[in-house]
Amino acid sequence: MMMLPFVLxxxxxxxxxxxxxxxxxxxxxxxxxxxxxxxxxxxxxxDGITDQNIVCTGSQYxxxxxxxxxxxxxxxxxQQTLSCAVQSKYTDVSISVNVESKDDIQTCIxxxxxxxxxxVLIYKFVQKTLLQ
Numbered sequence: 352m353m354m355l356p357f358v359l360x361x362x363x364x365x366x367x368x369x370x371x372x373x374x375x376x377x378x379x380x381x382x383x384x385x386x387x388x389x390x391x392x393x394x395x396x397x398d399g400i401t402d403q404n405i406v407c408t409g410s411q412y413x414x415x416x417x418x419x420x421x422x423x424x425x426x427x428x429x430q431q432t433l434s435c436a437v438q439s440k441y442t443d444v445s446i447s448v449n450v451e452s453k454d455d456i457q458t459c460i461x462x463x464x465x466x467x468x469x470x471v472l473i474y475k476f477v478q479k480t481l482l483q
Contacts, residue, residue: 371414372412372414372417372418372419372469372470373470374393374394374395374419374470374472375393376465376468376470377395377439377441377444377463377464377465377468377470377472378439378440378441378444378465379391379395379437379438379439379463379472380438380439380440381437381438382397382435382436382437382438382461382474383434383435383436383437383438384405384423384425384433384434384435384476385425385427385431385433385434385478386434394412394419395419395421395472395474396410396421397421397423400423403426404425404426404427404428405423405424405425405426406423406424407421407422407423408422408423408424408477409421409422410422416469416471417469417470417471418470418471418472418473419470419471419472419473420472420473420474420475421472421473421474421475422474422475422476422477423474423475423476423477424477424478424479425476425477425478425479426478426479426481427478427479427480427481428480428481428482429480430480430482431478431480432457433450433452433457433458433459433476433478434450434459435448435450435459435461435474435476436448437461437463437474439463439465441465443465443466443467444463444464444465445462445463445464445465445466446461446462446463447461447462448460448461449461455479455480455481456477456478456479456480457477457478457480458475458476458477458478459474459475459476459478460473460474460475460476461473461474461475461476
């Protein structure tokens with residue numbers, strides 16, 4: 352009988368084990384950059400980037416906070432203003448877009464979160480203009 356409490360404690364589930372981030376909770380259906388839409392793969396990566404003007408340059412995932420940042424570089428051959436938009440299939444998703452310009456480099460940071468979920472996904476698009 353004296354061993355029963357120890358056995359019960361040893362068999363109890365550890366509720367402090369963090370769950371993995373599931374960015375599907377954000378419902379991101381597409382990301383549009385400069386008028387071109389891209390589908391989103393698992394983890395938030397853009398799918399179908401086959402042209403030579405855009406490339407993923409880095410990613411950072413923090414499991415403890417369920418936060419991810421994906422960075423993309425874009426080369427533009429015109430004075431096109433960088434535009435970014437994210438679509439979600441959920442209406443309670445918060446999407447903030449911040450665009451900055453300095454010289455011939457434009458940066459667009461898009462942060463996506465959803466009320467009631469811990470996941471936060473950040474896209475950082477940096478566009479460099481090269482005049483021909």
